[in-house]
Amino acid sequence: MSTYRFEALLRPRSIAFAGAGAREGSLGRAVLENLRAAGFPGPLWPVNPRHDTVDGIPCVPSVADLAAAPDLVVIAAPPAAVPEIVAEAGRKGAGAAVILTADLGEAPGDAGPQARALGRRYGLRLLGPNSIGLAVPGAKLNASLLARAPAPGDLALVSQSGTIASGIVEWAARRDVGFSAVLSLGRACDVDVADCLDHFASDLGTRAILLCLKTVPDARKFMSAARAAARAKPVVVLRTGRHEAAPRRIETHTGALAKPDAVYRAAFRRAGLLAVEDLDEMFSAVETLGRQRPFPGKRLAILTNGRGIGVLAADRLADRGGTLAEITPAPGLGPGTALGPEAGPGNPVDLGIDADAAAYETALAPLLADRANDAVLAIHVPTARSDGTAVAAAIAGTVRRAQAASGRRKPVFAVSLGEDAAATRLLTEAGIPRFATDSDAVEGFLHLVHYREAQDDLMRTPDSLPRDFAPDVEAARAIVARALKQGATWLDPLGVADLLKAYDIPSVPLTLAPDIDAAASAAWPILAQGGTVALKVVSPDIVHKSDIGGVRLDLTSEADVREAARAILARARRERPEARITGFAVQPMVRKGRRRELIAGLAEDPTFGPVVVFGRGGTAVEVIDDRALGLPPLDLALASELIARTRVARRLAAYRDVPAADTRAVALVLVKLAQLAADLPQVRELDINPLLADASGAVALDARVMICRDPRKPGRPARGRGHPRFAIRPYPVEWERTMMLKGRRILVRPVRPEDEGMFRAFFQSVSEEDLRLRFFSPVREFSHAFLVRLTQLDYARAIAFVAIDVETGAMLGAVRLHADANHESGEYAILIRSDRKGTGLGYALMRLMIDWARAEGIRRVEGSVLAENRPMLAVCRRLGFTVHPDREDMGVMKVALAMA
Known part of the structure; x- marks a missing residue:
């Protein structure tokens, strides 16, 4: 169901709380206190059949007794009561429910499956069960068991584990890191990780997404949502249970190598997610993403007041595959120095143990201006002669001045050893990530580097x-x-x-011999040409032949082959008496x-x-x-x-x-x-x-x-x-077509990633006027990034058909359709080469696109067409589209086709 009714879940105008209670220490009391403390501005209606009021608020016995339909229902009732509450909420017209109750069961007839079925019947989105709830600071919503209300911010946290979510919120509170939303999915009977990825990928208030998960129930749905989200913003994922045993029998070497955690990591990499291994690394990522944006490049300059700590940071950078920047000497600062008399040569830049705030300011300014590095790590070790607060103020002030002067902000990471609340505050206010150790800082830097590299990988065009x-x-x-x-x-x-x-x-080459004599006969042609023979046992019951001595190499005569065959049979019968031996494989010996x-x-x-x-x-x-x-x-x-x-x-x-x-x-x-x-x-x-x-x-x-x-x-x-x-849905070869138009044979097929060059040549052959009609503005250049988005498709969400002249190989036109996250509607676009207009190609491509939408179960195809583009509007009317002016722009016509 994806993002359907997410507005009711995350931005409710009213809330009903089924199970709200006044008993000290109860679940209902704790969540009610959090709801009230957050200052939720809308109506809050407690539901409890045993009370007339709860915490001074009038109470009704059931959701059905509410005077109006709530947007969100919070459920903290006993397991047996949950299905009926869900049904009442659905009948009442609620949009979503948060099920805090645990132990609903998963067997047919249990409360869990019943609640899920009832939620789907009424279109009610369910978060949970076994969830600790959700919090949306910007909406003053905290319907959760979190010990501390998360601060407002632009990180979305989605976790299957409530305790991990709570731990991250506690950590973030001590470092002034805020959240756009925190969701605990629990057992995720409805709303799952993929749904949340789809929502937060398009949420303007979310800059990065943090995931904590153990399992993925629907791999295709997850991969599709993850790939879309990772193209829009950073997504960091922490998976628990990484070393659990594979739930299957291992038969081959490849099966043994494909451990579950390795597969998950491969999936995360393919989707462009940034995978971390533990909470320390997650916290490092949170600190970084909370203050810095991804940047191009990976060269790090290290500035420190201690050679030893600087070298440790450089070592950590090298261990993790990072790149140490070459320090460019600043002009006018004297020979043999990198940045002035305070700085030692090379990278790390050592200011000396007595370096004060002025020394940091003098050294940091040229590093920020230097194009030979992409980011700076400033490390300060407190001493009796070097005040941490003053150094932090100098770093923050230098960064601000450099940004004001250049109009660009080079990423800066800070390490301040020791607890210094004032220094932390100064760095935080300047938007500089502050870390307790050099190792954490390097990890934070590399998080952004790896994210950028993942984005570059997603944008890479493959060879044909x-x-x-x-x-x-x-x-x-x-x-x-x-x-x-x-x-x-x-x-x-x-x-x-x-x-x-x-x-x-x-x-x-291989010859299959049923017995010893046949093996010797098969070996003779190889031996006669001066070669040697490899002999292998053939048995459907013996996978690893070497384990039982079932392979003999470098056999030089028929006698050797016969002797080897007898030895193989004897050992196989001794070690695997139940195995069926069907013969021998005879091959020429290949020298390594x-x-x-x-x-x-x-x-x-x-x-x-x-x-x-x-x-x-x-x-x-x-x-x-x-x-x-x-x-x-x-x-x-x-x-x-x-x-x-x-x-x-x-x-x-x-x-x-x-x-x-x-x-x-x-x-x-x-x-x-x-x-x-x-x-x-x-x-x-x-x-x-x-x-x-x-x-x-x-x-x-x-x-x-x-x-x-x-x-x-x-x-x-x-x-x-x-x-x-x-x-990941593969290339849909079944949608390839060949058609004849005006005497020309046309191949129409789905777009492939390697089509980038063909698209570039196509756009060069289209008139400026036709490009304006397609893109609603003059277009002169088509960047690599733009062309990649046209040619690298998620076939689970989008399709693009390209028409190619079979005789010349030239691209004649293309149509595309991108479905929404709910897979209910899709928006189309089409462009035909200027000299091929009027041949019926546009109509044929539109028909094929509509056929694909219908086969995918998409209910509605929509598009925007300039009012002056009369030929396209005529094609739409001929295909049954409704056409009406755009209320916001009278020069644009909205077209829509409802699927039968």
């Missing part, structure tokens, strides 16, 4: 895939279907080889040489579905644990970033006399695996280990594939349209 990459999907599906028909859980080696071939993933051993594959996560795994390969892959994970779908940019996050990526570069491996070939393998996951939902896990890579490319030496008949098992419900297992 090779034009000749066209997987044989039908052949791949037939391979899997045959194996499933035979009752197999694992593809046999020939099936695996054929599957890799269908996706153009190079692999070592200068090739790097990698692992690549697919794993299945119970929350986020398929996950692409990459890392260092070999038999010790799980011990080494050098891996990175990514959620499909992948493009080459995402795949390359996935590779770069591993330690083994450094070995892929050239070193000594070893040439660099072809990392693009490795990245392409990962992209192909992601596509395989989309095409073949029956593939549950896939291991390529090792994947050998060198300058000539990448080749799969060994692989295994686990399949199942029902890809949603175990316990995975289908989610939304498109691929049911993907947390």
Whole structure:
């Protein structure tokens, strides 16, 4: 339901409190006191059948007895009474309810599911149950159990845990950090993290969002909301329970590497969220985001009155992957000095233990003006000759003067060792984050750096895939279907080889031999050419062949092959007597040489579905644990970033006399695996280990594939349209069309991220007048950021169809539709190349866009058209749109189409 009726939840005009009480220490009393202390300006109606008044306020026995419908109902009643209160609130016309009551149960027939069903029946939004409530300081609303009312501010805090939310509010109160809202979700039977992300992403009063969560109930909904929110403002996420065991049986190396926390972190990274590991890091992020805005660059200058503490900060920066700025000498301050006689050379800049306020002012001013750094960390260690309050005043004053002089504010972070309330106040008033330690300050600086890097990643345009990459999907599906028909859980080696071939993933040739004699015969052609043989046991019951000695290498004769086969059979029967042995895989021996051993594959996560795994390969892959994970779908940019996050990526570069491996070939393998996951939902896990890579490319030496008949098992419900297992909706290939218009063959397909260059060329071919009609003002330049927003879509929320001339490859036009957060209405826009107007292309694109909206369940398509754009208005009327003037601008016509 997303942001539906959020106004009633967060900005209510009236509140009813079911369960309000006067007993000291009771839940109803505590929340009522908080509501009254916050100064809520609207009517507050206690509801309690056992009292006539509560705390001096007249009380009614039930919500049904209220004289008017409240916007918000707060519920602190016994569990059994909650469903009926929800029903009464819905019938009365309330918009939302906060359920503070715990222990409602989750089994069918329990109070929890009953309340949820009744809330949905009446369109009543529910926060909770087991919530400690919510607070919106700007609305003077505190319907919570928070020990302290949060101060007004521009940070939104959304937490599944009430205690963590309370702890952050307590911490923030001591540092004058305020909130636009604080929500405790509890068990989240209705309002969830994704709903809150959608709301606060567009909330003008919220500058950053803080999330505390343990689980994500709906991965696709969460990822869609998170990606949209992260493009709008910083989102910091802390996940609890990071080291809990995976709730599934591990079958492959990739499955073992895809631990739940690693998958969550991959999801957060893909969405552009800033993940932190503990409350200290969260507090550091809160301190930073509460005072500073994200900035470009990552070079930090450190100013300190102690060399030791400055070096500690520099060490911490290096440990965390930060960049120490080069200090530019200030002119006229003398040779051999960086900033003047007070400062030692280099970075950190050491002012000396006796540095006073004047020394800090003299040194800080040129650092703020220096373009060679992007931010400054000022550290002060109190001494008998250096007053912390005076130094803080000097830092604050210098920052203000620099901003007034230049019109720009360079980020400044401050460390003041020791408790100095006056110094903290001065820094806070100047908007400078103040930290207790150098380590916390460096973390705060890096939070903003990493956020900016995440934004840059979201805006990056991927390389185009090779034009000749066209997987044989039908052949791949037939391979899997045959194996499933035979009752197999694992593809046999020939099936695996054929599957890799269908996706153009190079692999070592393989012959399947049913017995010892056949293995020797299969080995002979390899041996006759001077090669050696690798022999592997084939069994649907033995996943890791090396564990039972089921692999023999470097066999040089038929006798060696026979002896190795007998030894493999003997050991397999001894160690795995129940295993079915179906034969042997015979392959030419591949020398590792200068090739790097990698692992690549697919794993299945119970929350986020398929996950692409990459890392260092070999038999010790799980011990080494050098891996990175990514959620499909992948493009080459995402795949390359996935590779770069591993330690083994450094070995892929050239070193000594070893040439660099072809990392693009490795990245392409990962992209192909992601596509395989989309095409073949029956593939549950896939291991390529090792994947050998060198300058000539990448080749799969060994692989295994686990399949199942029902890809949603175990316990995975289908989610939304498109691929049911993907947390991120993949490219909707099913919407590709070919049509004939005026004798020309036109390909119409959804827009892809790599289309940026095509869009740039298209806009250059459109007349200035047509651009004005589309964008409502003259447009001369199209920036990278603008084009990225047009080409990098969340297919769960938006679609854009591009029309391409098949003969020339030129873009002829595009139409797009962006749905609202509730997926009820969408706003469209369309632009046709000037020389293609009047060919029927605009009408055809509009029809396709409407078909997509109808298939998505969108109820209403809307748009704004300049009144002078008569051809577009005529197309809209022909398609059944209503047309009426915009009340706020008579030069604009509003068009709308209700879906049947």
